[in-house]
Amino acid sequence: xxxxxxxxxxxxxxxxxxxxxxxxxxxxxxxxxxxxxxxxxxxxxxxxxxxxxxxxxxxxxxxxxxxxxxxxxxxxxxxxxxxxxxxxxxxxxxxxxxxxxxxxxxxxxxxxxxxxxxxxxxxxxxxxxxxxxxxxxxxxxxxxxxxxxxxxxxxxxxxxxxxxxxxxxxxxxxxxxxxxxxxxxxxxxxxxxxxxxxxxxxxxxxxxxxxxxxxxxxxxxxxxxxxxxxxxxxxxxxxxxxxxxxxxxxxxxxxxxxxxxxxxxxxxxxxxxxxxxxxxxxxxxxxxxxxx
Amino acid sequence: xxxxxxxxxxxxxxxxxxxxxxxxxxxxxxxxxxxxxxxxxxxxxxxxxxxxxxxxxxxxxxxxxxxxxxxxxxxxxxxxxxxxxxxxxxxxxxxxxxxxxxxxxxxxxxxxxxxxxxxxxxxxxxxxxxxxxxxxxxxxxxxxxxxxxxxxxxxxxxxxxxxxxxxxxxxxxxxxxxxxxxxxxxxxxxxxxxxxxxxxxxxxxxxxxxxxxxxxxxxxxxxxxxxxxxxxxxxxxxxxxxxxxxxxxxxxxxxxxxxxxxxxxxxxxxxxxxxxxxxxxxxxxxxxxxxx
Numbered sequence: 001x002x003x004x005x006x007x008x009x010x011x012x013x014x015x016x017x018x019x020x021x022x023x024x025x026x027x028x029x030x031x032x033x034x035x036x037x038x039x040x041x042x043x044x045x046x047x048x049x050x051x052x053x054x055x056x057x058x059x060x061x062x063x064x065x066x067x068x069x070x071x072x073x074x075x076x077x078x079x080x081x082x083x084x085x086x087x088x089x090x091x092x093x094x095x096x097x098x099x100x101x102x103x104x105x106x107x108x109x110x111x112x113x114x115x116x117x118x119x120x121x122x123x124x125x126x127x128x129x130x131x132x133x134x135x136x137x138x139x140x141x142x143x144x145x146x147x148x149x150x151x152x153x154x155x156x157x158x159x160x161x162x163x164x165x166x167x168x169x170x171x172x173x174x175x176x177x178x179x180x181x182x183x184x185x186x187x188x189x190x191x192x193x194x195x196x197x198x199x200x201x202x203x204x205x206x207x208x209x210x211x212x213x214x215x216x217x218x219x220x221x222x223x224x225x226x227x228x229x230x231x232x233x234x235x236x237x238x239x240x241x242x243x244x245x246x247x248x249x250x251x252x253x254x255x256x257x258x259x260x261x262x263x264x265x266x267x268x269x270x271x272x273x274x275x276x277x278x279x280x281x282x283x284x285x286x287x288x289x290x291x292x
Numbered sequence: 293x294x295x296x297x298x299x300x301x302x303x304x305x306x307x308x309x310x311x312x313x314x315x316x317x318x319x320x321x322x323x324x325x326x327x328x329x330x331x332x333x334x335x336x337x338x339x340x341x342x343x344x345x346x347x348x349x350x351x352x353x354x355x356x357x358x359x360x361x362x363x364x365x366x367x368x369x370x371x372x373x374x375x376x377x378x379x380x381x382x383x384x385x386x387x388x389x390x391x392x393x394x395x396x397x398x399x400x401x402x403x404x405x406x407x408x409x410x411x412x413x414x415x416x417x418x419x420x421x422x423x424x425x426x427x428x429x430x431x432x433x434x435x436x437x438x439x440x441x442x443x444x445x446x447x448x449x450x451x452x453x454x455x456x457x458x459x460x461x462x463x464x465x466x467x468x469x470x471x472x473x474x475x476x477x478x479x480x481x482x483x484x485x486x487x488x489x490x491x492x493x494x495x496x497x498x499x500x501x502x503x504x505x506x507x508x509x510x511x512x513x514x515x516x517x518x519x520x521x522x523x524x525x526x527x528x529x530x531x532x533x534x535x536x537x538x539x540x541x542x543x544x545x546x547x548x549x550x551x552x553x554x555x556x557x558x559x560x561x562x563x564x565x566x567x568x569x570x571x572x573x574x575x576x577x578x579x580x581x582x583x584x
Contacts, residue, residue: 004316020311020315022310023313035321066460144443148482151438159464165322169458175449
């Protein structure tokens with residue numbers, strides 16, 4: 001069994017098995033809230049959150065787009081410090097921040113802010129022999145979003161780019177991927193572009209150029225780790241840009257990765273049943289760019 | 293202040309102000325659950341739920357499509373009975389059923405099922421003088437879903453037709469409507485059809501024919517009250533059918549209504565700033581068809 005920690009703003013660390021959410025909390029009742037997840041590392045020097053500022057920044061952007069009046073940065077930081085001081089499980093974990101609009105029955109009570117820490121679960125991995133080395137990667141399937149790539153332009157009510165608690169389609173897509181014998185999904189648009197995964201960003205390298213789908217009209221979430229990889233690629237002399245990638249180009253790319261803050265970049269070894277190119281050297285380079 | 297009641301399966305009625313949900317409940321953490329709402333009427337003969345079986349049927353369909361193993365009907369019925377026995381607030385209310393996939397950290401614990409009762413809030417209404425009578429109705433705006441009308445065909449991961457807890461786009465659409473000075477929204481597709489409202493179904497009467505958008509490929513939710521009105525219309529000798537209605541036809545219709553179980557059919561008196569036809573006799577007839 002894995003370990004957990006729960007801390008609620010205004011209360012601090014609480015027993016992890018205590019119910020802390022009211023049935024009329026709008027985060028529960030309507031998925032009306034936002035969240036963010038960051039990688040946590042705990043070793044002999046203590047526990048720390050990787051890219052904490054970037055994740056709290058992204059949470060603040062989500063809250064602003066939803067017009068939720070969340071706590072100030074210092075309050076989050078104090079809650080994080082209190083939680084880290086009480087977390088002693090060696091190894092990797094995930095810190096998740098949740099902010100809801102608060103209670104339906106008592107709008108005056110304001111927003112609810114809490115964080116959880118969980119031990120990292122071992123990821124499902126596939127191995128692919130390439131160039132004499134073994135690469136651990138994922139089998140993926142493409143799943144349509146039912147929308148064109150510009151569906152979120154001028155439609156702020158669709159909450160594109162906001163990491164909301166209304167996340168069930170992402171979960172259902174991951175379930176559909178497993179049903180098809182795969183490990184994960186890549187969302188594609190009705191006009192034929194690859195966007196991202198249900199819980200991860202997407203990067204594609206073709207002819208030495210790194211691409212990731214742009215935020216904005218696509219509605220995809222900004223990814224802290226994708227941004228980190230793109231910046232490192234540029235520093236490393238590689239061209240790297242936000243640009244829509246036609247689905248067909250995934251099959252001819254030098255490499256395709258799904259990227260999340262907790263598991264880093266995972267190469268896609270098979271897409272819709274077709275093996276993809278996996279270059280072990282390039283994969284190791286991308287992993288280093290993400291700090292893994 | 294309005295009154296509330298909360299009942300949790302396995303515990304019965306609990307204090308309405310007690311937190312009963314864990315932070316890792318997937319309904320909270322991922323919007324991974326479903327719900328349904330029904331009209332409640334309380335008078336000297338006691339409290340009762342209108343169309344209870346139909347709402348529990350719809351909840352069961354939502355759960356099945358999400359592959360959530362919920363409680364049997366008898367368990368819901370017993371919880372409803374216990375809650376109704378303790379509800380003594382005269383007038384109208386709403387009973388809401390919520391079912392989640394359960395806890396992320398303890399998958400073995402199974403699903404969470406609860407219900408709430410809230411007193412009915414007074415709806416925002418506009419009045420429109422028509423034919424010497426005053427009709428209470430709504431001003432609405434059209435908002436795009438970003439999807440064509442067949443986006444949900446063969447895409448079960450998009451959870452079309454499922455009343456999930458991932459409901460935030462509906463809430464954001466209602467907020468956008470208010471921002472534009474309206475009371476409610478009507479979702480429209482990228483190929484130009486009117487679907488439904490964020491928390492209501494849509495019916496349109498033109499040339500004596502009643503139409504509502506079909507479920508299925510459109511992804512819209514089945515509406516218990518729309519079904520009731522359509523059946524009553526047929527029994528009343530009116531043609532009534534599920535059929536996509538082009539947005540432009542709303543402006544030339546004899547009447548357009550947003551329909552919910554708690555507030556019944558509300559005529560749209562203005563759409564995107566243009567007054568719509570409102571026939572007081574037809575509106576009264578539609579209200580009677582819905583049992584209001």
